[in-house]
Each structure stands twice: as structure tokens, then as C-alpha cells.
Amino acid sequence: MSHVDHDDGKRPVLTAHPLQRVGAYALAFLGGARTPEHLAPSAFDDAVGILTEDALRAALVRDTKHDQGFWLKASMSFFPNSKMNHPSNAKKDDEEIRTAVRAWRRCPEPGTWPEAACVLCGRAAVGFYGKKDVPLAESDVYRNTTPRGHQGMALCWPCLCCFYALPYGCRLTGGPSIALHSWDERFMSRTVSRRVERSRQFIALGTADPRGGSDRETLALRALRDHDDRLTAGVELLVFSNNNRGQTLEIQSMDQPLAEWLRLSARLPARRRGFRALLRAHARPGRPGVVGLARNAFRFTELIAGACARYLTRHLDRGVIRSDSADLAELCFSLVIEVMRMNQNEIDEIRAAGGQVAAWLTAENSAGKLREFNATLKEPKRMRHWLMRRNLDALLDSRTSVAGPLITEEQFRLLFDPEVEQAWFHRQLLVVSVVQRLHEQGFRPADRAEIAAELAAEEQDQPEDLVFASDEKES
Ligand SMILES: [Zn+2]
Structure with a gap:
């Protein structure tokens, strides 16, 4: 084992373990430093002192149901059955508990250190640590770190x-905790520092965050919105518990391009209006749009584009183009370009086709025709047929106000060729661009009121149904 100098033994280093990294930043902030590298040895001791004092205060509460029992309760998900929250504390006096907690949180004497290196950073380990001290989350990522014959990981004092x-860098719920992680150090530094500020209050007060804890994904979205700089890496959401009743770890990831796009969309003045519409597009009764958007962001990017398309087409049946259509459509195209990295030529082709369809619909000035087009969306065959029909009409009718064919051969290929893997997605984009262009052209069809009335009539109960549901006997 190499010689470890005194200072080095009091400075956390960043390792490959995401939760250790969150904890390292939290420790740095508690010691008044921006990053773990900036944490001086004396500040390290101060930070560790804060951790111990907070643990002590919680331990003396003894009862998790006490008004100030929140940190004690939350600690069960980090340090189950430790000296801090051991069931036997109920019968112990204050002094006994103080002594036990201090001993638990004291650096072991060098004479007792094992001949082992810290599994995370390689420095001299001060002991082996199990789930009483470290979340040993049940995930393949963290397996195989426990040496044979030992109940835990060999860890150095700073690790x-x-x-x-770690708890200070997490959103504490009392149950599973939520941590946001990234390999972007600047993002980590800012995000964890904000979190530490909040968590420290609740740990000190022993009360829960009144904002609740169910919307775990929105945590990531808020952090992205609050970040000033371009992201250099994606973000991960870690939801974990070290509780005796079951150790869990769930990891959700968002790649850098999407994280950066969300950050820009929430911040750039030019995209703000589109972003508000994006949230509207993800809202459901009883569920804010931000939750839906955040969930989609941790699943598939295509789901976000799909939600945009659905929102934009929702009222086409009535010949109504929403006032926020153009902004949302533009935002949708930025997603396709910046995140999905779709070929620019293909996007241009699809937008050109959308422009032609919109021009034709505007010339027809008919909500009925728009409704007809909208009805083809669910069936590629019908859409193809509709477009071919309009193409023929345009060729045969010299009065047509649309120059050239409605759709070119290349555009047909992009939209309907079974060889084109993303054809279904291209069709969604076609609709997005049609709606965008109709909005730009101020589409206000003459028969709008008529169609709306027709639809309202269709939605009314059928006379037969009314009779069937009434008590009248049939003659
Ligand atoms: Zn270490």
C-alpha cells in the first residue's frame, strides 16, 4: 500500500460511483467549497462535524413520528439500523446515544485499518462497510464490489x-430518495449545491419538504431549466432506497442532446412560447404537462414529437388552428433537428410537401376539406390515396392555385415507402408542417361554423338511442 499523506486522507475525490459523486459534492458544499477538489482539510472536518451533529440531533428525537422526526425517518433509507436510528435507542439515555453516534461517525484508528484499498478510489481503506453506512443498491452496476468473505465494501475515510x-444531495421523501447525476461537473456543482441548501433546512428542522416528492422526473426538468451553461453530458435520475424492507435502485437516463434541447427550450426567449405550448401538449386532466413531458424525456424522444403532433391536430376536425400552433411546430422541428438528428434534406422535403398541402387547403378555404385530410392521418393508405387524388386534380384543373404537383415522388417515398423506417414519423411531421403553414396563412375557412355544428350534431345522442333509453314501450 502506498503512503497516504495526511491531507490526501481528508479530501474527497470524484470516483466512478454516481452516488459517491453526489455525496462528494454535498460534502464540499457543507464545507463551503464549490467542488470536492476545493475542499480544504479543515473544512472537510467541519463538514463531517455538521453531518455528525445533524445525526445526533435526529437520534435524540428517537421517534420517527415526532414533529421533528423527518430526518430520523429518512435516515432509515440510508443508514438502516445504525446507531442513529437503532430501535434500542428508545430505551437509552441521551448520553449513551451521543456516545454511540459519535463513535459510529468517527474515523477508525489507523491501527485497525485493514490491508485493503478503497474499492472506489484506491486509497487506504479504513474498514469494510455494509448497508448500515452505504447504499448497496441492488443493481448490476454496483455488484462485485464486496470482497469475498467481507460484509461490505472497503472504503477510505473520505469516500x-x-x-x-449523500442524503444532503438528494431529494428526501422519507421513502426512496431521488438523486440527479451527470458527468457534467459544472451541472453537478450547481444542482447539488441548490439541493444541499434545501435538504439541510429539512434535516436541521426535522420536517419534510412541503412540496412533496411524487414528481421525481420533474426534478430533472427544473434542474435543466435552472442551469446557465451548455450541458456537456446527459443526466441520470437515481431513485434508491437502502431500507431494510428492500434495497432498490432505479436509474433513468436522458442523453445529452435531449437534455440540452430541454434546457434551451425552457430558457431561450425565442422558444419560451413554444415551450408553454409543449407543456400544454403534455397536460392531462389532473396531471400537469411538466410531469408528462419529463416522463417522456426519460423514455423516447419520439413520444415528445408525437405529443406535439396530437396537440396540433386535436381541433382540426372543427377547422380550428390553435393560436400557439406555429410556435409549437417550430419547437417540434428543432427537436427533430437537434435531438433526433434527422437528415436536413428530408426535413426540407417534408416541410415543402406540408407547404403545398396547406396552400391547397387555403385555396379551397374549406374546413370540410381540412377535416377530410385530418381523417386520413390514422391510415397511411387513405392518406396516400388522398394525396394522389389531389395531385391528379391539380394536374387536371388549370384553375388550381397551387403551382406544381402537391407531392413529389421523393416526398411520397419518404412518407409511404415501406423501406423507409421512419415513414410513420415523417407523416406526423407532414401534419405538423401543414398546421404550421395554415396558421401562418391565417386559415379561417368559410364553412368553419357549419362543420363545427355538424360535428356537434354527430356527437349528440341518436334518436334511436334516446328512445331505447327511455321508458316508452315500442308499439
Ligand atoms: Zn476512497
């Missing part, structure tokens, strides 16, 4: 203290 500081 161990990072795990003691």
Missing part, C-alpha cells in the same frame, strides 16, 4: 464520508 453526506 465513506461522501456516503454520509
